[in-house]
Amino acid sequence: PGGGDFDVWATRVGCGGESLVAPFLVQEAPEGNDIDPELAIAGDAMLVAWQTDDGTGGTDNLQIRYRLFDREGTPRSGDRTLHSLRMGAPITDNHMMPKLAVTPDGDFVVAGIRAVEEVGRFAAFAQPLSASGDLVGDALEPGPEMEVTQSNVAVAVTPDGTVWLTWDRQPDMGASETWMRSFGGDTSERVLDGLDTSAGSDVIATDDAVYAAFTGETAIGTDLRLVALSASPRGATTVGTTTVGTARRVESSPRWAQGPDGQLALAFFRQIRGFTMELLAVSVTPGSPPTAAEPVLVQGSPGVPAYQPALTHVSGDWWFLAHAEGDSPDFRLIGRFVELP
Known part of the structure; x- marks a missing residue:
């Protein structure tokens, strides 16, 4: 507020839209530019993670920070900087793009991307x-690659505690592809063959299946692919695919x-034009492949900015969808109740 940097705020609303916890500043130390917040709840604990830029440049100015609260917004910790572990040693260089998941035991997983010096x-x-926010062992990783940038990570945890990742794999020379890894297996795999490019995934685990959603492009169009995934000792495989999209339009940023x-x-x-988007939501029936109902247009023209939305279940066919409106620096966060039969 009053400057060129952003802060992270949180609030809690009731199922009727009423304010239950007034908006509050998440960071203990709000210096720097703080963006891309993620939130996860385990029991009575709430973890908020975000990306911060201290403005100094160099190899460690971008970091993931996180802080624990109870569900009423009372802090349980101060700000912590995530120095993820690799071969027992903390990585202090840049960390970006946080995503969160909760384990069956009530612990947390913070996923993202980190700078790995040996591959540049x-x-x-x-x-x-842990549930108290302490690091537990080395970070899981698909493995850094020479001349390949990994980005846009998504994370899910199955009921047996297996961590799944999807991410964009972008070679210095070549097309971006969406890849996946079940850490119950030994290898990483491309989610879907036969696409010119693919990117921008999200992944979710149900009681008996794992599903990925991402943007896939072929010669005839760019649409969302909804994919059922299966794990084996060797790795992850795709077992069913559904396409969601409109001819000659571009769909992206699934949550x-x-x-x-x-x-x-x-x-x-x-996409309407550039970074201006229509916002849609759709109910999906689990299966191999998953099946999608008719998408509901939540916000059409003049559209919304292309900052990833957030979605959560309320009751029955009702869901709560949060998204940004406006133009920088005059953004607003909008929450909507959406019925998805």
Whole structure:
């Protein structure tokens, strides 16, 4: 506020839209530019993670920070900087693009990308945390690659505690592809063959399946692919695919959510022009392949900016969708109740 940098705020609203916890500043130390917040709840604990830029440049100005609260917004810790572990040693160089998941035991996983000096590129990782926010062992990683940048990581944890990652794999020479890894297996795999490019994934684990959503491009169009995934001792495989999209339009930035009875929904963008998007949501029936209902247009023209939305289940066919509106620096955060039959 009053400057060129952003802060991270949080609030809690009731199912009728009423304010239950007034908006509060998340950071203990709000210096720097703080963006891309993620939130996860385990029991009575709430973890908020975000990306910060201290403005100094160099190899360590971009970091992931996180802080624990209870569900009423009372702090349980100060700000912590995530120095993820690799071969027992903390990485203090840049960390970016945080994503969160909760384990069956009530612990957390922070995923993102980190600078790996020996390859000179960013690489995907997933760092386990205890319920109190302490690092637990080395971060899981698909493995850094020479002349390949890994980015846009998504993370999910199955009921048996297996961590899944999806990410964009971008060679210095070649097309971007969406890849996946089940850390119950030994190898990483391309999510779907036969695409010219693919990017921008999200992944979710239900009681008995794992699903990925991402943007895939072929010669005839650019659409969302909804993919059922399966794990084996060797690695992950694709077992069923559904396409969601409109001819000659570009869909992107999917975000999964699920309800307590296994129902699934997806929020995503459809490009109007440049970085201006229509916002849509759709209910998805689990299966191999998953099947999607008719998408609901939540916000059409003049559109919304291309900052990833957030979706959560409320009750029955009702979901809560949060997204940005406006132009920089005059953004607003909008919350909507959306019915997805």
